[in-house]
Amino acid sequence: MMREEAHRFGRARHLVGIAGIPQGPSGETGVIVLNAGLVHRIGPFRLHVELTRQLNAAGYPTLRFDLSTLGDSAASGGQQTRTQAVCGDVDDAMKLLAERAGCERFILVGLCSGAQNAHVVAATDPRVSGAVFLDGYAYRTLGYKLRHYLPRLVDPARWVRRLMHRADGQPATPKVEAQPIFAVAPAPREEVIADFTGMVNRGMKLYLVYSGGISNYFNHARQFRECFGKVMNHPAVTTRYAAETDHTYILTGDRARLLDGIGGWLSQNFPPAVAGRHP
Amino acid sequence: MRLDADIPFFFGPDAGLFGMYHAPAVPARRAILMCPPLGQDLIRCHRLYRQLAQALAEEGMAVLRFDYHGTGDSAGDSAEVDWERCISDATAAAAELRRRAGVDRIVAFGARLGGSVALSAARQARFSEVIAWDPVLDGDQYVARLDTMQAALREDTSRFLRPRNHSDVAEQWLGFDIGGTLRRQLAALRVGPADVPTLVLDSTPASTGSPWERIVSHRGKVATIAPPTAWEDLDRLESAILSHPLIQAVTGRLKEVA
Numbered sequence: 001m002m003r004e005e006a007h008r009f010g011r012a013r014h015l016v017g018i019a020g021i022p023q024g025p026s027g028e029t030g031v032i033v034l035n036a037g038l039v040h041r042i043g044p045f046r047l048h049v050e051l052t053r054q055l056n057a058a059g060y061p062t063l064r065f066d067l068s069t070l071g072d073s074a075a076s077g078g079q080q081t082r083t084q085a086v087c088g089d090v091d092d093a094m095k096l097l098a099e100r101a102g103c104e105r106f107i108l109v110g111l112c113s114g115a116q117n118a119h120v121v122a123a124t125d126p127r128v129s130g131a132v133f134l135d136g137y138a139y140r141t142l143g144y145k146l147r148h149y150l151p152r153l154v155d156p157a158r159w160v161r162r163l164m165h166r167a168d169g170q171p172a173t174p175k176v177e178a179q180p181i182f183a184v185a186p187a188p189r190e191e192v193i194a195d196f197t198g199m200v201n202r203g204m205k206l207y208l209v210y211s212g213g214i215s216n217y218f219n220h221a222r223q224f225r226e227c228f229g230k231v232m233n234h235p236a237v238t239t240r241y242a243a244e245t246d247h248t249y250i251l252t253g254d255r256a257r258l259l260d261g262i263g264g265w266l267s268q269n270f271p272p273a274v275a276g277r278h279p
Numbered sequence: 280m281r282l283d284a285d286i287p288f289f290f291g292p293d294a295g296l297f298g299m300y301h302a303p304a305v306p307a308r309r310a311i312l313m314c315p316p317l318g319q320d321l322i323r324c325h326r327l328y329r330q331l332a333q334a335l336a337e338e339g340m341a342v343l344r345f346d347y348h349g350t351g352d353s354a355g356d357s358a359e360v361d362w363e364r365c366i367s368d369a370t371a372a373a374a375e376l377r378r379r380a381g382v383d384r385i386v387a388f389g390a391r392l393g394g395s396v397a398l399s400a401a402r403q404a405r406f407s408e409v410i411a412w413d414p415v416l417d418g419d420q421y422v423a424r425l426d427t428m429q430a431a432l433r434e435d436t437s438r439f440l441r442p443r444n445h446s447d448v449a450e451q452w453l454g455f456d457i458g459g460t461l462r463r464q465l466a467a468l469r470v471g472p473a474d475v476p477t478l479v480l481d482s483t484p485a486s487t488g489s490p491w492e493r494i495v496s497h498r499g500k501v502a503t504i505a506p507p508t509a510w511e512d513l514d515r516l517e518s519a520i521l522s523h524p525l526i527q528a529v530t531g532r533l534k535e536v537a
Binding site: 005 | 285286287288289297299319322325326351352356357432438439440441443447448451453455456517
C-alpha cells in the first residue's frame, strides 16, 4: 500500500512534484527522480511514474518532480547559475522527502540531462548515498572508434557502394556533423573520473545503465572502463549496457527490464528494512 | 505572475485523478477545463497546455488541467486507460472546477483525443462551449494510423541499432501499453456534434474535403491555424508541440465571448 501526494514546494514555492509514500516505518532511504530532458516529471512514456510506483511497492519513498523552469515548476526568482539552481532544487526535494517520509539519505535517478544533474548533486552532497545514471556522461574512446569504424572498413558492400558513387560522378554523401552529446558542454573526463572516485570513496553506490540509443558515442559494455578507468571495477559500481534498447525506453518490455534492474540494484544495496542507515 | 498560483492536487474517485488548478488573481468570471490528449500527445502538449492555462488565468479565467485515470500523474497503469472512464473523469473534473471556481459555466478545450473527449462529454459534463483542436472524429482511421506508426517504429534504425521483434512492439502504441478495451473503443469511435457552440481549430496538414462538417454544421465554426501541426510524424515523436497561434486563437475566442 502507498499513497501519492501532490506538492508545491521549494525555497520559493516554485517546484511541483509527486511524493509516493509507502505505508510503514519512516527513516528509509528516499529515491528522487529528475527530469529527462524537457519532459515533465512523469518521464518519457511515463517511465518515472512506473518507476516510482514500483519502488513504492518495494517500500521506498519517492519523489518525481520538475526542476526550475521545467514541467510545472517556475524559476526560483534568484540570480543563480543552472548548476546552483539544480543543487538548490534537489536540496528542496530532499527536504520535502525528509519531512514527508523521514528520509535522511537519498538515491538520485536521472536519464540523459537528468543523469548529468544527478551527477552534479551526487558529487557534492553528502546526503546522496546512491545514484542511477541512465545514459550519463560518456566519451568516444579509441575502443569506440575501432568498434565503430573497423567493421565499416572491412565491409565489401560498403566499398562497392562507395566506388559506384565515384564512378557515377555523384558527390559523396555529405558528412553529417556529430551531434553534441549534451545540450550543455560535457564535463572534462578527468573531472568526471575524480567525481566518481570521490563518490565511491565516501561510500556511495552507483548504477550506470547505458543504452543502444546513444550509439553515436557509446557502443560496448567495455566502454565504461575505457571512459572512466579502474573506478568502474570498484565493488560499489554496477554497470549495464543495454544495446537492444533505445535512449528513452519506448518499448514497454525494455522499460520493465530497466525497472527490474533498478529495483534489484536498490534492494541489493539499500534493502528497505535497513535503508537510511548506510554510511 | 504569482509563483504559487497554480495548485497541484488529487481529486475524484479515490482521490486518484491529478489536477492543476490555475486560480485567477481576481474572482473568476468564467472557467475553462483543459482535457488532455492521450498517449504521447499528452506529453508533447504538456508545455503548451500550461502556457495556455496561465495565459487564460491572467485574463481572469479559472482553469483546470487534469490527467485521466491511467495517464500522466493520475492513478492507474497505462494499459487501464478506458474511453468511457476518460469521459467520466472529464465530468468529475468539470464538477471539481465548478466547486473551486464558483462558476457554473464551463468551456472545455482539448487537443486531438482531448478534443474528442470534450465533444463526447459535453452533455454529461454540462459544458457551455467546446473548443477542439484537431480532434479525432473517426477512431477507426486513427487506430489504423497508430498501428502503421507502431509497425514503422519496430524498424526505426534511427532509434534502435537493429529492428526489433514483432512481439517487442505488440499491444503498444508509441510508448504506451494499450488494453484490448481501449483499442475496441477507439476503433468504434465516431464523434458527433456536441449540442453546444463548438469551435474547431484546424491545423491538420492540407485537409481534404470537409472533415469537420458533421460537428460544426449545427452550432459551430472552424478556424484554421498555421503552420500545420506534426501530430503523426515518427521523427518528431518526442518533440514538444508548441503553438503561439493556438494560444492566441483560444484566448481571443474566450475574450470575445466574455
